[in-house]
Amino acid sequence: MKLSKSYEPQAYEPKIYQLWESAKAFSATKGKNAKQHFSIALPPPNANGNLHAGHALTVAIEDVAVRYHRLKGEPTVFLPGADHAGFETWVVFERQLEREGKSRFDYPREKLYNMVWDFVAAHRGNMDVQLRQLGASLDWDNLTFTLDDKVIDTAYQTFQKMWDEGLIYRGKRLVNYCTKHQTGFADIEVLYEDRTTPLYYMKYGPFTLATTRPETKFGDTGVAVHPDDERYKQFIGKELTIEGVNGPFKVKVIADELVDPSFGTGVVKVTPAHSFDDFEMGERHGLPSISVIDLDGKMNNKAGRFAGMTVLEARQAVVEALDKINLLEKIDTHYKNRVGVCYKCGTVIEPLLLDQWFINVKPLAERAVKAIEAGEIEFFPTNKGKVLINYLKNLKDWNISRQTPWGISIPAFQNQKNPAEWIFSDVKNTDEIEVNGKIYTRDKDTFDTWFSSGQWPYITTDYLPNGDLAKFYPLSVMETGSDLLFPWVSRMIMLGLYRTGRAPFKQVYMHGMVLDEHGHKMSKSKGNVLNPQEILSEFGSDATRMGLLANRSAGVNQAYQPATVIAARNFANKIWNIARFIESKLGDEYKNRTPKPLSIADHWALSRINFASKKISELLEAHRYAEAYEILYHTIWDDVADWYVECSKSELNTSVLAYTLQAMLTIAHPFAPFVTETIWQTLKWEDGLLMLGSWPEQIKTDKAKVKEFEDVQALVSEARFISAELGAGKQTLIFTDDVTILEHQEFIKHLAQLKGVKQMKQGSGLRLAAAKHEAWLEISPDELRKHQEKLQERLQNCLNNIRQLEARLANKSYVNNAPESVVSQTKQQLGEQKTIQARLERELETSKA
């Protein structure tokens, strides 16, 4: 097959992916090495979105790992998923309803659910197409959608188990509530903004106190001071009647550590129904809770004449009313605080009292901490484990109720006659059930997405029903972005341990964010979002993958660098052209043979492949992807292309050349699957798929010959260096009785770009300072004299090196304490430097003469 001059990804990538897919190459492999399994589940992207740069990085890392382990012969599977993205999707859907002049309250729950389902189907994103473009070797037959029956079933079973074991409770608790989207959020989902909020000082019985929320005054049931605050000690425990804008009301004075005596006047009003701290204090001191704000964000009838106003309207009106009756003392307009807002619409989050389902996380979190501390899960980078432990130790009970209809409905049913009675039922398609003659209605809420996603590892591997993929649980690695450590990874660990008794994965690898080219976070509002599609179509899949991986380490946010993608594109092209050269040298009738190294170059080339194969293995297993890529890059570009391919032009050994090509394609395959498989398919003597091939074993090489080649390399480098320094066209190399140079003069001439190589009785011209081989460049005495200064400079350098090395060896502590290998290396270096010194000195003699 004739290959075009440069690699054109677009021409091959779709065909190659098709080839893999139709060959069922993505199915879980059986593997030769059946002892060790390797499994990764792709963090499920939004089913109706497109991939962003972070997804591309995820795929790049995970697919490298997966393809590597597959080549290693381990039974391997890479499990795809798609996320219904409950809240995100819901927001988009509701916006459309709004445009049509409708609202969710116009439809029954089930109807609404079906409408969203259709909406999602009609707005399917390209994420599966894009995953294919990225070359992800996903087992598509085992894709899990987050609303699949098996997900719902598992979520229900887990809920029931917790219900039965008393880990689930229903409670009126303060919930972060968005009054626009009319749903509660977990603490972790609330976004905070720094704002300047007026701080109102008002008279409050015998006190003056400062508040940003005068409108919640109608819900006040207490007033709090610090227990040690001498100013107010006399009032503690008393019940006071307070003059208010709607007439007098009663509050109890309590003492609580939570109060900061230095803030404002050191007195704070307590509104348990609308502030998290106040709720806590209310619980501690037995204060009643009075809700004064409704779910729509308006004041309710507890606010008297302010009922029906929005919170902000009421605030204004209450302040004016306070002022009128001289209860307002002053307004501090410079007070800065942080306000929780909805991460979708920016509406201020109201803490509201709602009936919600909670999980008592304490036993789950404790178990997770124990598992992490015991090293059952390894973290990359390691500090993420510490951060997670810190988080788990301070975790509060988990509110799993959401008021978004697009999700898994909670399998709890309420007795219509007795609202306090709830029962569990796993029926799916009805909202009303009859049990023992009583009618129960389904809770209209849905599960927090993380409750079901948190069970992903054992759901996707069908572990609990013991399906075909069950042996792949626990997953080998959970690879995802750092931002998901708390919401997702923590949940998976807790729920995995709870349901299966085992940590759901052995390792956690967290990548940092892909920032824009200037190091800023990408965001839609800034308009700096990078579309991976554009990179893919311009540079190809392999370049995109390698470009994202390069120079990147675990957990660190890093800017997207077009230069690295370009470098990776060039690298793919280099691989392509090495293949073109080698295939042309092998000819059509070449039959696959085991490599038979003959020349020193053959032995050296094989040693480089051996090294790369081993080193890349080690690095990949340690999740050091960027370093593994760097080794690959330099082995192929420097060693194979720049040295061995060049040597092959004068000394050809087809068996080693063919092996080098195949081994090189194999070790490059995890990183650059498309170009390597494309080339592999052109090899006439191979009929399988490269992606199902096997990782190169170590080939025996002759160490002495490898060393001999390295010495020739040093000579060639020296000749090149001096040639460049002389800058006057090509030189002739002279040698006397050096067998190696005699034997390899063809490729020495070629590699060093010499005019010729001559053997003479006696050396003359410019003596080269290579340690192992003695040779001269043939130049006139005149030129040599001009070159004296440079020689002097180099001699000086050499002497400096010698001085340093000698000083090190003269140090007894160094010789005694440093490892033998380090010391002997130093000695060897000293020897080499001395040889060079001698040559340079003699050279200076002659040039002076």
Added chain:
RNA sequence: GGAUCUGUAGCUCAGUUGGCUAGAGCGCCACAUUCACACUGUGGAGGUCACAGGUUCGAGUCCUGUCAGAUCCACCA
């Protein structure tokens, strides 16, 4: 308030358990040119590893402190 991370070449960043003269890509300078590749080859310049102490035969790497930047968690009445 608590925690974590970062500071290395002009730019973006690698640099595992301390061990050669600190690396890569891009950029820069010089040279080469039909024989796999200009998405090329060869050579080169460029660094007080933020700063100050300490441990060590030896520190970019470990410890303490300082400065600068980022992120997360809690709280903000």
